[in-house]
Amino acid sequence: MHDVAIIGAGPVGVVAANLCGQYGLSAIAFDREPDVYDLPRAAGMYDDVQRILANAGLLGAVLPGTQEHVGAEFLDPDGNRLIGIEFPGLKTSNGFPPLLSIAQPEIEKGLRSCLDRYESVELCVSHDVREIEQHEDRVELTVHDLARGKSRGVSARWLIGADGASSSVRKSCRISWDSLGYDREWLVIDVEREPSVELPPFAQQICDPARPVTLVPMPGRLYRWEFQLGAGETREEMEDSNRVWELLAPWMSSEQGRILRAVVYRFHSTIAATFRRGRVFLAGDAAHQTPPFMGQGLCTGVRDAENLIWKLAAVKRGNGSDLLLDTYTQERHPMAVAMVQHSTNTGRLIDAYADMTVTGKPPPPDLIEYGYGGSKQLPTLTTGLLADGESEWIGQLMPQCxxxxxxxxxxxxxxxxxxxxxxxxxxxxxxxxxxxxxxxxxxxxxxxxxxxxxxxxxxxxxxxxxxxxxxxxxxxxxxxxxxxxxxx
Ligand SMILES: Cc1cc2nc3c(=O)[nH]c(=O)nc-3n(C[C@H](O)[C@H](O)[C@H](O)COP(=O)(O)OP(=O)(O)OC[C@H]3O[C@@H](n4cnc5c(N)ncnc54)[C@H](O)[C@@H]3O)c2cc1C
CATH class of the missing domain: 3.40.30.120 (Glutaredoxin)
Incomplete structure (x- = not known):
């Protein structure tokens, strides 16, 4: 019997598998796809997540898929800065640059390459997990090998559902999936540009009442635009390639780059009611989905894996009771809610600044706090395995002193x-x-x-x-x- 079975070998499942290896847990991870998803998705990696990867010995393998971020800003329709932040090459108290731009497929390949270090960890691609049964002492999976067309049973002491936003693990555990209020359609365009094309190096939110637009610099020649859909606009007309190049015309022409993706997504903010059901844990997009305005989707999932694996290892070694595992939801659920709400409010601020151009009425100060460089801090831990005490440092990460x-x-x-x-x-x-x-x-x-x-x-x-x-x-x-x- 394996200590841990992981369904889903996206970035979160693979970080979890690597951490299992590091902490001496045996693990088996399954993904139904034969390889990593090859289009860019997540665009940012924060300093604390770089720290998690460094401590797991993974950072070196992912750095080739990254680039330092110079900063981020909100602009009015004429290009004037409303609020913003610059990252002048400094390291934070975690010991890393505040934010890296990332190319997710490269990151995922790097993470997978590190699994070879652990004999006790196995990755099975082209394997679809079809059934999950929870018993008092184990979880039983029915896994279908898509290449051979054969099914087999696998048992593990614990199961991690890192199987993405439409998680079948979450559904099979009957864990409800609750909306936190943001639900809007955006056209996401990823482009590979010609080297000669100059584009803004800052991530930008252009708060234009005619149509809010997001610009996201990514490593190398990748670049992303996001265009909010207006009333009555349909997916079909927005994804049409003539329309796509019309939208990109202020920045580049069709001779200057290649479209990798032009797809309308519904940006959600949703959260699972609990991240634990008995021996089953949810992590990553299976547990929470956030609008992308803070670049926190992947990061929040990596933090889940970090929070969970050392606790599983402690319980296996006999250095913790089963109640220690309840602290996973107690700690990660409020953190994820706060993160999703933060991103949601950042999205609302884009709309509020766009309205300001029409009405002249500025956004309320408590919403402006959520802009890039605003005073609203990202959440820190306040519940779970923390001592009572006066110090404001309790729940924070130990500085890299x-x-x-x-x-x-x-x-x-x-x-x-x-x-x-x-x-x-x-x-x-x-x-x-x-x-x-x-x-x-x-x-x-x-x-x-x-x-x-x-x-x-x-x-x-x-x-x-x-x-x-x-x-x-x-x-x-x-x-x-x-x-x-x-x-x-
Ligand atoms: C267009 C787009 C833009 C994004 N932009 C950002 C951004 O700017 N910043 C950010 O942080 N995040 C962003 N994200 C989100 C980010 O990509 C996700 O948060 C991240 O991929 C989540 O990782 P995960 O491992 O939890 O899930 P996933 O990457 O979804 O991986 C889940 C895996 O589970 C596998 N699976 C599912 N069910 C089964 C099964 N039954 N058996 C076997 N395998 C199974 C799937 O094949 C998949 O590989 C974006 C996403 C998209 C689509």
Whole structure:
């Protein structure tokens, strides 16, 4: 029996499979398609997701499919900036550039190539999972090998449904799929341009009342436009190639590039009511779908995988009770809702700025906060496996500060592996009781000394930070006790 079966080898399923390998879980992943989907989809990768991939040893394999992002802006119909942000080549507290442009097929190929490192992880393409049956101690799948035309049974201790927005795993578990309010049609055009064609390097939202338009720079010669459909416009007329080139005329002509895709999509905001049903977990688009205005669809799914796999590994090792697995929904569901709402409000702001051109009435200030560079922060963790405490750092990611472990010194992630870390200004074992030191050691925790004058302000003397394997700060302050959910 496998520890984990994964249905869907899109980016989220494959990151989950790689993480299973890293954490010592055996895994089998299935995808009904013979290869990765070869058109661009997701366009952005945020710093925290780069960090997740780096810690899983995956970042090097995906970087060839990326390019640094220079910034993003909202413009009025005359091209004046309403609100915007620039990324001047800096690294964030996670230690990576704030945002990369990505070409999803290249990313997916890179992620798949890394699976070879793990003997305990298997990827089966051209395999369609047709039935799922949940038992007390396992999940049984019926899998059809499309190349051989044969079916077989596979059993696993847990199942991850990373099978995309129309997830059959979600449906078979009867988990409801609830709308969060955005539902509008846009024409998405992906172009491979001639090298001589110059296009705006910034991602742009052109807030034109005649028709809102989005421009998305992508790596290499790829470029994307999105045109909102107006009342009465049909899919057929918008996807017609003459119409497509008419829409692109302000930027380029048909001799200057090749259309890769011109398809009308309905941008949804939807969320599964729960991300767990017994031994079955939902991740990625199977669990949430967001309008693309923040480039967060793929990123939100990778964060799901990161949140779930270390917990499954802890339960398998006997370092966590089954209740630890409930924290997956408790943590990821509100985060995903907040992310989808953030993107939805960014979409509403485009419409509100477009209306302003007609009515002269500016968008309400609380909506402007959602514009690029606006004051609204992306959500951080506030529920689940977190200690009570005063520190505002609880639930945030541990900054990539310099730390020391014995004679090894370096950025936090380079010194700490995929384990819990106990961090203090001096050797944390001098602060912990003997029982606590032994308990943390038994859990495989690393004891870390802060070695960074810039980060010392985070800690009062005698404070200890307990940092989860996913780099989330569980507690920061005098608390040093092992969380109850980790004790059996
Ligand atoms: C036009 C477009 C533009 C987008 N733009 C952005 C963007 O700018 N930023 C962003 O972050 N995201 C964007 N996205 C969304 C992004 O592509 C998805 O969030 C991402 O692909 C989700 O990954 P996933 O692994 O959850 O699901 P998917 O990539 O959908 O993978 C699911 C996989 O499951 C397989 N599968 C399903 N059922 C079965 C079964 N029964 N048996 C075997 N295999 C099965 C499918 O073949 C598929 O390969 C965009 C999507 C589209 C379509």
């Amino acid at each position: 310099r730390v020391r472990n014995g004679t090894t010194s370096g950025p936090f992630d380079d010194v700490v592996g995929p384990h819990w870390a106990v961090v203090a200004k001096e050797d944390p074992r001098s602060i912990l009781s003997e029982d606590e030191s032994r308990g943390w050691k038994d859990l495989g925790a690393t004891f870390i000394v802060l070695d960074d004058p810039n980060a010392e302000g985070l800690f009062a003397d005698g404070d200890v930070a307990l940092v989860r394997p996913d780099r989330v700060i569980f507690s920061l302050g005098p608390n040093t006790a092992i969380p109850g959910l980790l004790a059996q």
